[in-house]
Structures are given as C-alpha cells and as structure tokens.
Amino acid sequence: MADRKVIIIGSGPAGLTAALYTARANLKPLLIEGLEAGGQLMLTTMVENWPGFRDGIMGPDLMAEMRLQAERFGTEILQGNVNRVDLKGYPFSVAMGDGRTLTSDALIIATGASARWLEIGSDRKLSGHGVSTCATCDGYFFRGKPIAVIGGGDSAMEEAIYLTRFATKVTVVHRRDSLRASKIMQDKAFANSKIEFIWDSDIAEIRDVGKGEVSSIVVRNLKTGKQTEIPLDGVFIAIGHTPNTDLFRGQIELDETGYIKTHHGSRTSVPGVFAAGDVQDHIYRQAVTAAGSGCMAAIDAERYLDGLPVPDETTDNAACLVAPPMNEILKP
Amino acid sequence: MNVDENPNIPGRFMIRGIPTMLIFKNGELADQIVGLAAKEEIAKRLDQQLLTPQL
Numbered sequence: 114m115a116d117r118k119v120i121i122i123g124s125g126p127a128g129l130t131a132a133l134y135t136a137r138a139n140l141k142p143l144l145i146e147g148l149e150a151g152g153q154l155m156l157t158t159m160v161e162n163w164p165g166f167r168d169g170i171m172g173p174d175l176m177a178e179m180r181l182q183a184e185r186f187g188t189e190i191l192q193g194n195v196n197r198v199d200l201k202g203y204p205f206s207v208a209m210g211d212g213r214t215l216t217s218d219a220l221i222i223a224t225g226a227s228a229r230w231l232e233i234g235s236d237r238k239l240s241g242h243g244v245s246t247c248a249t250c251d252g253y254f255f256r257g258k259p260i261a262v263i264g265g266g267d268s269a270m271e272e273a274i275y276l277t278r279f280a281t282k283v284t285v286v287h288r289r290d291s292l293r294a295s296k297i298m299q300d301k302a303f304a305n306s307k308i309e310f311i312w313d314s315d316i317a318e319i320r321d322v323g324k325g326e327v328s329s330i331v332v333r334n335l336k337t338g339k340q341t342e343i344p345l346d347g348v349f350i351a352i353g354h355t356p357n358t359d360l361f362r363g364q365i366e367l368d369e370t371g372y373i374k375t376h377h378g379s380r381t382s383v384p385g386v387f388a389a390g391d392v393q394d395h396i397y398r399q400a401v402t403a404a405g406s407g408c409m410a411a412i413d414a415e416r417y418l419d420g421l422p423v424p425d426e427t428t429d430n431a432a433c434l435v436a437p438p439m440n441e442i443l444k445p
Numbered sequence: 446m447n448v449d450e451n452p453n454i455p456g457r458f459m460i461r462g463i464p465t466m467l468i469f470k471n472g473e474l475a476d477q478i479v480g481l482a483a484k485e486e487i488a489k490r491l492d493q494q495l496l497t498p499q500l
Contacts, residue, residue: 193483251461251463
C-alpha cells in the first residue's frame with residue numbers, strides 16, 4: 114500500500130490550490146515544497162491581477178495565505194526538495210534530498226518554471242556577483258550604479274522600470290528592433306528617462322569573470338556583427354522561463370521545449386500523474402491560471418482515485434478514455 | 446541580516462545577491478554560498494570547514 118493517496122510536488126499557486134482541493138476532498142495530501150518554496154510570486158512585490166484584491170496584494174503575503182488555507186483543511190507540508198521520482202510502476206515513488214522515499218497512488222506535478230539564463234558561460238559564473246534574474250531580490254545592491262536588463266518582454270520592462278529606483282541608468286538590450294512587451298509596459302518604459310535601449314543586439318560576454326564581479330558587458334549587434342563594450346555594474350536577465358521538468362524527463366511526455374504535455378484537463382502521459390501550473394503552461398503563465406489548473410489537477414486526481422472514467426472533452430462524442438480501475442493498478 | 450537595515454556590511458563583503466551565506470572560520474571568511482541551496486549542500490559546505498585542519 115502506498116504511503117499517501119496524493120503527493121503534490123511544488124508550493125506555488127498551482128501546488129497549493131491542488132492541496133486545498135485534495136485536502137477538502139479528504140485525500141490527506143502531502144505537499145513537498147521544493148527549494149524555491151512559494152514559487153515565483155515570492156520574488157514579486159505587488160500582485161495587482163489576483164481577483165478579489167482590488168488594491169493588490171504582496172506576492173509573499175498571497176502565498177502565505179494560500180499555504181495557511183491549504184493547511185487548514187489538512188494538507189501536510191514537507192520542507193525539502195525532490196531528488197528523484199519513479200513513475201514506471203504503481204504506486205509512484207518520490208525520493209527526497211534527505212534520503213527519504215515516499216510512495217503515492219496519485220501524483221500532482223506543480224514544479225513550475227525558473228528564470229532562463231543566457232547560457233553564455235559568464236552569466237552563470239557571475240550569478241550572485243552582479244548577474245541576477247531577480248530585480249526585486251537584488252536591485253538594492255545597485256544603488257547609484259549603471260546596470261543592464263536583457264530582454265524585451267513584460268517582465269524585462271517591469272524589471273527595468275523597478276531598477277530605475279536604484280540605478281543611475283538602465284540599459285535594456287533586446288534581440289529585436291521592437292519590444293514584445295504589452296503596450297502599457299512599453300509606454301511606461303519609453304517614458305522613463307533613466308532607461309536607454311539597445312536594439313537588435315545580444316550579449317557576447319559579461320566581464321569580469323576573473324575578478325568575480327561585473328565590470329562591463331560586450332554587446333553584439335546581430336545585424337552588423339559589431340561588438341561594443343559597455344562598462345556597468347550589474348546585469349539583470351529577463352528572457353523568460355524554463356519549466357522545471359528535469360526530474361521527469363524520460364518518464365512522462367514533454368513537448369519540444371520541455372513543458373509537460375497534458376490532455377483531458379491535467380492528465381499527463383502516465384495515468385495517475387497530473388500536472389498543473391507553469392510546468393505545463395507556456396502560454397498563460399499567470400498566478401490565477403496556475404491556481405485554476407491546480408484545482409483541475411485535484412479534481413482529476415480525485416476522479417482517478419475513485420476509478421471514474423476520464424470525461425470526454427471533445428464535442429463530437431468520441432469514445433471516452435477509461436482509466437484503469439484502482440484495484441487493477443494496485444494488484445501486486 | 447536584513448540588508449535594507451544594514452547597508453554597510455553587504456558592501457564590505459561585496460554582496461550582490463540574496464540570499465548569500467558567508468561561512469566564517471576563526472573570524473575569517475572561509476566560504477560563500479550565493480542563492481538558494483538545499484540543506485544537504487549547506488551541511489556539506491559546513492562539514493568541509495569543520496574537517497579541514499586549523500591553520
């Protein structure tokens with residue numbers, strides 16, 4: 114017999130909403146937090162698009178509330194990271210960083226996504242020494258200094274605008290000749306006199322790895338190939354996210370960019386394994402959609418554990434996919 | 446420490462990111478971990494310091 118009916122991996126809005134719903138369904142869920150407990154909202158300040166809070170709510174406060182709400186209905190929350198999962202047999206097993214192994218009849222994956230790096234070597238080497246992927250965390254250290262933001266999306270503009278509070282000048286380096294960011298964010302960024310743009314360019318190198326601090330960036334114009342060195346003290350990378358799916362590679366189906374493929378709601382290629390939030394969503398990536406998909410995963414897991422058929426999501430009434438009954442799965 | 450309330454010490458140790466953990470041995474900076482680290486990693490780094498002989 115498995116240790117648990119449901120284990121949830123991840124503690125962002127998707128994981129905690131899945132916990133809330135499975136707890137209320139009396140499934141006594143165990144949620145494993147992961148290293149980045151609370152998820153990406155822990156690194157944001159004011160969240161202004163979470164419905165129900167007309168004046169906004171601070172990201173960390175929202176996550177603290179979600180956590181307490183999930184716990185109130187009986188979610189057990191475990192600190193720590195998952196090192197390995199085995200989804201090849203039933204029950205599934207989950208190995209923790211501290212050596213513990215837990216088994217579960219159903220698994221909800223809500224491991225989210227993490228900031229992408231440039232992967233030019235020097236960016237990783239200078240991480241925490243002038244290169245950062247989190248303006249709200251590290252912006253403070255660049256008070257009175259010139260810095261760069263890499264990227265052209267909404268989060269790049271948000272970071273650039275936020276960083277003008279501290280930096281003397283923010284240089285935005287973007288690969289294209291126009292921004293991908295929404296109109297409202299573009300307008301805000303263009304109106305800010307501390308922000309300067311370098312178009313059609315990427316970063317060839319961040320110096321100075323030898324000294325262990327950022328002294329300049331080498332910007333490469335993608336049209337002319339010309340390289341220019343710009344002296345500055347910090348680099349903030351905001352070029353999107355990559356899903357945290359390394360744990361599951363080779364065991365469940367991923368798309369070509371590494372996101373978990375889901376069908377019929379939150380179902381993955383392995384019956385009994387469900388996915389919610391940014392780990393399976395490269396389109397919406399909002400706190401509220403993550404929470405919504407966490408709810409879906411909880412309901413799907415509940416149906417699976419009850420041995421109920423997978424509901425048909427097509428309109429032409431194609432044959433229902435039927436999940437194998439639990440007593441079949443659990444036979445030794 | 447709260448870096449907002451202690452602006453001088455992060456400057457002295459060239460801190461550019463949080464969380465940063467500085468490990469001191471006999472009052473000297475011996476090791477540094479920047480960013481999130483699992484408990485096992487932190488324990489390993491502390492053990493390294495405890496296991497190296499005193500100079």
